[in-house]
Amino acid sequence: MKAYQASLLRFDEHGQAVYETDGLLVTGPDASGRRVVLAAGSYGALAPHYADVPVQRLPGRILAPGFLDLHIHYPQTDVIGSPAEGLLPWLEHYTFPHEARFADADYAADVARFFLDELARNGVTTALTFATSHPGSVDALFGEAQRRGLRLITGKCLMDRHSPDGVRDETEQSLIDSEALIRRWHGVDRLGYAITPRFAPSCTEAQLTGAGELAARYPEVWIQSHVSENLDEVRWARELFPASRSYLAVYDDHGLMRERAVYAHCIHFDDDDRALMRDTGTAAAVSPTSNLFLGSGFFDYAGAERVGFRFGLASDVGGGTSFSPFHTMLAAYTAGREGQTKAGLSLSPQHLWWQHTAGAAQALGLGGVVGNLQPGHEADFIVLNPAATPLLARRTGQAQSVDELLFAMIVLGDDRLVEKTVISG
Structure with a gap:
């Protein structure tokens, strides 16, 4: 002791x-x-x-x-601070070209070491993080986290369309690789796997269907993706999936909303979306520094509390501008003041801190654990x-x-x- x-x-x-x-x-x-x-x-x-x-x-x-980060991209460590006009141009000009480098296992391992050093330096002890579409990027991060005894959750990005050569995967092989990674890493020491469609527009119907089937076969793993971050992205998703009621509903229609599912941003919601989050036990990863940096909008805290679904704070590096939970909490406070009704919403210091610790753990399905x-x-x-x-x-x-x-x-x-x-x- x-x-x-x-x-x-x-x-x-x-x-x-x-x-x-x-x-x-x-x-x-x-x-x-x-x-x-x-x-x-x-x-x-x-x-x-x-x-x-x-x-x-x-x-x-x-x-x-220790702080929990509910949404962060380890492959975007070197993209942080890149100027952009908005989400989609930022992905095209910076993120996708950089993520292509993770085909090199040595490069992925080097970034994994630096990334976990940076989390520790900022007091983050549990993270739900994206890897790239390369299975080796997942192996690199899990291997380094295991050596450090960390509780960490990650998964291979699924993205079989609307993405460039070097990061785009192949539908059937992407699902085979994901299942192999689940079997190799999930539940080993303090590690957990997350089925990871990048976002609905980057995935075909077949890939989303396969991801939902994986989620049904492995109910103990996590699911992570992005939703309703940017109005252009929302319009694009609606055009690609016209049969779904909303962008969020695309995921539900493919079996990807449940306990241990965490969706980043969740900005442009109506009350039907909020009720769907609540009823399925799905949680939101609120990413205020990223939302401010990319001009995406403000998470509606009042709406989330009124309807009642889980949420917690996230850095969203590299769209987010800092690994520091203190910067994230301050940005959440600022966004609440600016984005919630004419009078503004004053989030209490205790609530902000809770959102990055015990509240984030509940959102992740790890309440009582971390x-x-x-x-x-x-x-x-x-x-x-x-x-x-x-x-x-x-x-x-x-x-x-x-x-x-x-x-x-x-x-x-x-x-x-x-x-x-x-x-x-």
Whole structure:
């Protein structure tokens, strides 16, 4: 067992922050051998029960759950910061040419190492990420994640039309490759597979049908794709799939909406789409820095709460502009203020933080497993230094409440705030 004394942030069952200024976190193996949180709470209350466990004392530091990123593209690590007029031109000019390079296994492995280093540097301990259409890109990322003991979910992109040579795959072989990757990697250590149609316009009816059949054969795997990100994309999807009620319904019509299905963006929805998300247990990956950068629009938080479907935050690198969860949370706050009714919507600091930790875990179907520092959760956590920069130190030192402390870190924080990222205790 290991024990750590510091301030401690976790969340209750209602998504409210529980904050101990002098806390104790105890980690160790459970009955199955997983390293989990064994105890978390007030140091004064817990310390007598763990008197024989050596304590690492971290004065001035905060222990918090590792962040979850619900939607990110590891092959777009080197595309981040590329200028574009909008989503479709950005894909054509930057993303597709770059992803073609992942046919080279050595290149894929090099990017995988850098990508996972960057996640760790920013305090992200679980990610749902796209690979490319090349099976070797999946092997490279899973292999590196396995070496690090990470909980990570990825999958081969399915894209058999409307994409250039070098990234376009072949329908039947793409499904054969996907199933082989499921059998090779899903459930190995902390790894999970995601069936990954890039987005409906990039897939033929046959490929989407085959993906849905895979999802039915392997109900424990994840599904990920994009939907209703950009108005031009929405119009294109409706032209290509005129029999479906909406762009979102294309996925449902092919058996691709259920628990453990996560769709990025979900901006241009009506209430029928929101009800479909709710009724199928599908979750949205909200990607505010990407949506702002590409001018796609604003996720409707009020609509999601009114109808009631799951969502969590995501960086969407490389359309997203930062790996940092603090930048993502700040962008979500800004988008809520600008994009929700005339008066704006003020997302609370606790809710923003929850969306990137325990709430994201629920959206991913991993509630109770990751994203929190309550007993029984896997021991992925970060050590935050709220005095990492002079301005942070000055502002957090004057915080009069948990909300003020969390919001100061959201607004002023970046990778320097994350002093250490701990995987499995």
